[in-house]
Amino acid sequence: MVIKVFLASSSGSTAIKKKQQDVVGFLEALKIDYAQLDIASNEDNRAWMRENVPGEKKPTNGIPLPPQIFNEEMYCGDYDTFFDAKEDNTVYEFLGLTPPPGSKEAQQAENSQKLQNGSVTEEHPDDDTTRKPAEEEEQEEAEGDKEEEEHPSEED
Numbered sequence: 001m002v003i004k005v006f007l008a009s010s011s012g013s014t015a016i017k018k019k020q021q022d023v024v025g026f027l028e029a030l031k032i033d034y035a036q037l038d039i040a041s042n043e044d045n046r047a048w049m050r051e052n053v054p055g056e057k058k059p060t061n062g063i064p065l066p067p068q069i070f071n072e073e074m075y076c077g078d079y080d081t082f083f084d085a086k087e088d089n090t091v092y093e094f095l096g097l098t099p100p101p102g103s104k105e106a107q108q109a110e111n112s113q114k115l116q117n118g119s120v121t122e123e124h125p126d127d128d129t130t131r132k133p134a135e136e137e138e139q140e141e142a143e144g145d146k147e148e149e150e151h152p153s154e155e156d
Contacts, residue, residue, distance in 0.1 A: 002035050003076075003095055003097075004037055005069055006037050006070070007020045007067055008020070010041070016065060016066060019067055020066060020067045023079065023082055026091070037049070049068050053078075065078075069082055071095055071096040076094055076096065090108075092106075
């Protein structure tokens with residue numbers, strides 16, 4: 001799967017340039033394969049991007065601005081949703097990718113999986129450590145009862 005980042009190589013907006021650099025730099029830092037598709041110099045890229053951004057994700061003027069991010073044909077989001085995913089450590093989920101082992105996102109997924117299963121620690125049936133305190137407690141109670149029989153209290 002290839003992540004497609006639609007960019008404008010000749011944007012006059014410094015805000016758009018910074019957002020594009022942020023997305024590309026972050027993908028490079030994570031070593032995620034991606035393709036930059038220029039909408040300024042390629043009319044086909046511009047048309048494809050505009051057609052494939054879902055209607056509810058388009059701004060009120062109807063023209064989505066770069067950067068727009070796709071995983072093949074699946075729309076991932078714009079810069080704002082990318083930024084939110086980055087802040088939440090859910091970039092791989094945002095991109096529709098499996099997080100690599102050892103990443104923060106993989107660890108978060110593992111922890112939430114454990115919580116969903118209802119057990120954070122595993123119990124082993126062959127492990128006597130969970131049973132000993134209860135057995136010792138019963139034994140102590142039995143010994144206490146025995147002492148009361150041998151030495152009845154004087155209050156009776």
